[in-house]
Amino acid sequence: MSEQHAMQRESHGAPASVPTDRPVDAATLGTATGVDVARVEAAVREIVAALGGGPTLERTPERVAQAYSEFFAGIGVDPLTHLTDTVAVGPETGELVLQRDIEFRSMCEHHLLPFIGVVHVAYVPGERVVGLGKLARVVETIASRPQLQERLTEEIADALETGLDPRGVLVVVDAQHSCVSARGTRQAASTTVTMASRGELATAAHRAEVMALIGGIA
Ligand SMILES: [Zn+2]
Structure with a gap:
């Protein structure tokens, strides 16, 4: 029901x-195994380029990829293990x-x-x-x-x-x-x-x- x-x-x-x-804490879940961090970084580099780029955005793709690995740390993790x-x-x-x-x-x-x-x-x-x-x-x-x-x-x-x-x-x-x-x-x-x-x-x-x-x- x-x-x-x-x-x-x-x-x-x-x-x-x-x-x-x-x-x-995201760290207690371990590194997200379900996220291809390098691929996210490459994709964000494209987004940054599409927005016109610039030196202040140079490290943005790397930072966003790291944030995504934290946001999506539950991919592939079975909640029943808890x-x-x-x-x-x-x-x-x-x-x-x-x-x-x-x-x-x-x-x-x-x-x-x-x-x-x-x-x-x-x-x-x-x-x-x-x-x-x-x-x-x-x-x-x-x-x-x-x-x-x-x-x-x-x-x-x-x-x-x-x-x-x-x-x-x-x-x-x-x-x-x-x-x-x-x-x-x-x-x-x-x-x-x-x-x-x-x-x-x-x-x-x-x-x-x-x-x-x-x-x-x-
Ligand atoms: Zn929405």
């Missing part, structure tokens, strides 16, 4: 937040795990421009739970690919469902897109919210309960 919603809303400043794991170190559910586990405000950055595949925001991840454990830091790693891995926010949301939910076999999953992504804020209609304050739910958290009542805990989303 899966449901997805997307809506645009005006930003009301920073959402209510609780301390969560820091975003995963969900193998689980522990059996016990009396102390609780009935819901909700990690709010996991910061992420990704690149929209339509424009290759960054979109940046937070992911709220909730699951109702089945037999196993995983360390909270691993949820941020799953998010980081899936975000570090050419993406659409809608697919990012679904893929995080799918990874949790497959990796943890939980009774329910809810993933909410709240992000600001450079391709919306810096070009086109230039809606600098607009953010996009997407949601994916599975199992018990796909029912309206349970979803509303978790959304109330997340807070900060109109």
Whole structure:
């Protein structure tokens, strides 16, 4: 069972937040094996030439290629590798795990421009739970690919469902897109919210309960 919603809303400043794991450093994912850095550099050299070039842009192709290897470090990485170190559910586990405000950055595949925001991840454990830091790693891995926010949301939910076999999953992504804020209609304050739910958290009542805990989303 899966449901997805997307809506645009005006930003009301920073959402209510609780301390969560820091975003995963790209270095911990290793060098991107899925990116041909030399080829990106050559392509950017063409772009720079098309823009007229000039001495101040001399090292730009190299810098952009390095940035791309960081942006796309999740290509070819299986997010399920972060969900193998689980522990059996016990009396102390609780009935819901909700990690709010996991910061992420990704690149929209339509424009290759960054979109940046937070992911709220909730699951109702089945037999196993995983360390909270691993949820941020799953998010980081899936975000570090050419993406659409809608697919990012679904893929995080799918990874949790497959990796943890939980009774329910809810993933909410709240992000600001450079391709919306810096070009086109230039809606600098607009953010996009997407949601994916599975199992018990796909029912309206349970979803509303978790959304109330997340807070900060109109
Ligand atoms: Zn875009």
